Amino acid sequence: MTRIKTFVTLTLLGGLAVVLPIAIFVMLFQWLFGQISEMVAPATEWMQAHTQFKDNFARLVVIGLILGLCFLIGLLVKTSVGRWAHRHLDHWLGKLAPGYSTIKDLVLQFIGGAGSEGVLSGPVARARIHGAGNPLSVTAIVTSQHANGDYTVYVPTAPVPTSGFVYHLPPECVEILPHVTVEAAMKSIVACGSGSGPLLRPPG
Numbered sequence: 001m002t003r004i005k006t007f008v009t010l011t012l013l014g015g016l017a018v019v020l021p022i023a024i025f026v027m028l029f030q031w032l033f034g035q036i037s038e039m040v041a042p043a044t045e046w047m048q049a050h051t052q053f054k055d056n057f058a059r060l061v062v063i064g065l066i067l068g069l070c071f072l073i074g075l076l077v078k079t080s081v082g083r084w085a086h087r088h089l090d091h092w093l094g095k096l097a098p099g100y101s102t103i104k105d106l107v108l109q110f111i112g113g114a115g116s117e118g119v120l121s122g123p124v125a126r127a128r129i130h131g132a133g134n135p136l137s138v139t140a141i142v143t144s145q146h147a148n149g150d151y152t153v154y155v156p157t158a159p160v161p162t163s164g165f166v167y168h169l170p171p172e173c174v175e176i177l178p179h180v181t182v183e184a185a186m187k188s189i190v191a192c193g194s195g196s197g198p199l200l201r202p203p204g
């Protein structure tokens with residue numbers, strides 16, 4: 001009876017390990033698609049009224065057009081004329097639109113760009129937020145190094161790494177991990193620490 005119970009339990013857990021990630025991915029995709037659909041609803045309605053595209057296909061066409069437009073704008077700002085226009089547009093939006101400069105700085109700090117490396121560029125580190133002599137350490141991403149040698153680090157929370165804490169630490173409290181990528185660190189954080197062996201293993 002015990003063997004049957006163990007077999008059923010392990011088999012069920014194995015099935016859940018396969019099905020749950022797929023189900024969660026599908027739910028997240030549906031939620032994201034719903035949010036994007038609401039934002040592009042006016043354009044989708046115009047597309048349905050003036051073309052043969054209907055419902056979800058019309059939404060996909062609109063989203064594809066928006067992504068294509070973003071790509072074209074990215075190409076344009078690589079040219080001298082595009083950089084000039086972008087610089088002047090930023091200048092006037094910063095004066096006329098309250099909060100625009102703050103939002104722009106937040107986006108650039110997170111994804112990088114315009115001379116900013118961004119949070120996702122690393123490097124990854126083990127930070128001892130309670131002092132160098134305390135064995136407790138947390139996974140961190142170095143976001144800035146200061147003239148006196150101190151570090152500013154971002155410590156993501158699990159399982160949602162987009163929220164976290166910022167610490168300012170002396171160099172003896174920060175151990176840089178050059179062998180660990182930001183992607184590997186984020187994967188470990190999303191998994192609530194599972195697979196964090198490389199973060200704890202000394203480089204070699």
